[in-house]
Amino acid sequence: MARRPAAPPRFPKVLPRGPQLWDASTSRWNEDNTDGIFACELIESYLRLTKGVRRGELVQLRAWQADLICDILRLVPGTRQRAYWTYLLLVPRKNSKSLLGAGLAVDGILDEPGAEVYSCAADKDQAKIIFGEVRAAVEMSPELDAKQGGLLKVYRDAIEYPATGSVYRALSSDAFTKEGLNPSRVLFDELHAQPTDELWNVMNQGSDTRAQPLIIAISTFGKKTQTDGEDTVCYQQYQYAKQVMSGEVDDPRYGARIYETNDQVRGFTYLDQRVWEQANPAYGDFLDPEKMAAVSRKLPEPDFKTKRLNIWVTQAKVWLPEGVWDRCEDGGQEIPDGAEVCLGFDGSFNNDSTALVVVRPGEPLEFDPDAPEHADLDEDERDRLAAELNAGLRRPHIDVVQAWERPKDAPPDWAVPILEVEAAIRAACKKWTVREIVCDPARWARTYQVLEEEGLPVVEFPQSPARMVPATQRFYEGVMNATVTHSGDPRLARHLANAFVRNTPKGFMIFKETKGSPRKIDLAVASIIALDRACTPPERPPTPQFFNWAEL
Incomplete structure (x- = not known):
């Protein structure tokens, strides 16, 4: 007996769309993996269109509509239980x-x-x-x-x-x-x-x-x-x-x-009809492009984006463009035990979250544009030489050590487990050669004092504009130019996506969308400060100086 094909994936990378009509025999859905076959037959056999020139005609499901119904009524493999x-x-x-x-x-x-x-x-x-x-x-x-x-x-x-x-x-x-x-x-x-x-x-x-x-x-x-x-x-x-x-x-x-529509791509404009298909599976079928174009000229921009393109509209500016963080992912890279790293820590006690990240510094660049031997080179020759010398060098790598977030069903007195946080920092210091534990001195002063007394290398990094603006810019440039890598941790990706940028007198910094927003950005902040310190050469110990007593 031939084995029936497995059901389609739960979350397909490309969502179905278009005018193709539903034909159960050509799909991967069957009565063993969904109850949707019956539902689709019910709709096409008995339900009629209630509006428009075709009012009264039996419904003809598109393939994407039936696929959606079958997914909603998906069964757990080997059972008759709904997934x-x-x-x-x-x-x-x-x-x-x-x-x-x-x-x-x-x-x-x-x-x-x-x-x-x-x-x-x-x-x-x-x-x-x-x-x-x-x-x-x-x-x-x-x-x-x-x-x-x-x-x-x-x-x-x-x-x-x-x-x-x-x-x-x-x-x-x-x-x-x-x-x-x-x-x-x-x-x-x-x-x-x-x-x-x-x-x-x-x-x-x-x-x-x-x-x-x-x-x-x-x-x-x-x-x-x-x-x-x-x-x-x-x-x-x-x-x-x-x-x-x-x-x-x-x-x-x-x-x-x-x-939904990706509005973070370079050159995006909501009036570009080429992007309308992303969020509208019926576009070009019973959703007429000409009529949608007419609507785009009548609706205010926020309404059109929200209702017709599925774009969340906000007055704040999203920090990282869509897709650039994913481009930097190197999930196969692990930071080996004993490697020299910087830890980034951003913490709270109850309302937000507490984040601990690790950044392994990249290898020093081989090309020094200010070296005397390069003084006679023009800009193109310098770029070519720099690319040759720096090819294959390891880029700084970012990963999440641990994150503590307030659960949705947490009691009012929930607080970050401080002892657990301190234990995680100590464990990280045993796993790697930690150059610095970079942290904001606010709110966690007791923990920093305890760790310093134990001999751990705590370095204060106040989240002031003077410190955060250049660090934020360094992180942004590293992501945009793909000169950093990361593990692909979804928690860090979520915190970065929650970050909005605002201009301060010193320059741009990241913030929550609103002060009271429950969407966390602590992993983003911890990554910014850790990457900044990891890219800063450590201070060398002072060299002993000896004096001639006769000259004193």
């Missing part, structure tokens, strides 16, 4: 989010006896729109609408499947009760619009007795932060999904598809 309990879909407007939501809602009603399916919206008006979409899809299908002999009864505020006692309702964040909810499937519409995370948390905590619970968030991008400086629930889930995708967080029960 995901939570799924995040971020895709811009006009890519058939409503159709997908309606299909998943109807499939949820038929999923198990006594199913409770809910659509969640930010307010009552949006909840009515969502319910209206599902109701219209049911009422247009003779096979589904009970009035036409179908399976489902449609009421003013609910849709029921009497044969199994299953029901579908729409809720809003300003009109719901926590009592009596036992959801089997929940669809969050436009998660970015949720005013708080209250409804999200309630629906995620109410499915403990369900065999196959599933929370699906379908949204565009929106605001990163709330008025109190905290991350919005949508941006929280975006950040978490990125951690799962990178492998930083191991959560096999969390799935995601994020269609």
Whole structure:
């Protein structure tokens, strides 16, 4: 018996898109690795388009839509258990989010006896729109609408499947009760619009007795932060999904598809139609390029970027352009025991995080442009000679030793484990030949005193503009010119991505996006100060001088 092909990867590097129609026989999905085959057949057999010139026609799923549904309903290999309990879909407007939501809602009603399916919206008006979409899809299908002999009864505020006692309702964040909810499937519409995370948390905590619970968030991008400086629930889930995708967080029960536009490439402009396809899987199909171009001329730039290109818009300036840090990765390089290194330390006690990084200095450059023998060379000859002499030299290498971050569910009195931090610093000093332990003297003075008394080489590096501006510039130039390498640690990549640059009287420094933002940058700060000291030649011990007594 031929073995069926394995399911597609959880997080494909290239997301599916385009006008190609769904054909299950040509895909890697089958009934052994997903429940989505049934859902796709249900949608194409019974659901009809509710708007436009093709209103009333049966839905024809594109391959990318069906692939998404199959991924949402993916099965754990060798079982009939669903892989995901939570799924995040971020895709811009006009890519058939409503159709997908309606299909998943109807499939949820038929999923198990006594199913409770809910659509969640930010307010009552949006909840009515969502319910209206599902109701219209049911009422247009003779096979589904009970009035036409179908399976489902449609009421003013609910849709029921009497044969199994299953029901579908729409809720809003300003009109719901926590009592009596036992959801089997929940669809969050436009998660970015949720005013708080209250409804999200309630629906995620109410499915403990369900065999196959599933929370699906379908949204565009929106605001990163709330008025109190905290991350919005949508941006929280975006950040978490990125951690799962990178492998930083191991959560096999969390799935995601994020269609977004890379706006950090050189020469990017949001009006360039060549970049619109990145975030819009339906672009060039039922998302008409000419109509989208017309919208781009009418919408304000922030709205177009957020709703039509899935770009998080902020007033602050992101520090490192997209992709340049990844280009410097050398994951196969390990810093050997006994190597000379600098440690970078940036710490707090409770609100932020505490970071310890290691930087191995690069080999000294072989070319000295100021040497007398090079005085007669022109600039091109100097560059050529420098490239020849410096080829193959080891570049400074950055890695994370350890990081301590406040857990999301931490109690109010949570604090960084100071003794554990001190033990990690001592262990690093035993592993490598530590030239310096570079740290900001603020807040951790006791630890520095203890380590200094033990003979460890603590060096203070105050985070003042006079010190941080040139260090930040050195780090930036090293990354942009690929003259540094790093291990690929996803925590460091996340902290660097969270860093925003602002101009100070002394020059540019990195900061959080907002003072109260929970997004950490401590690993970035520790890397900056450690790299700066690692690239600074150590001071030589003073040479003894001898004097002639007769000359004194």
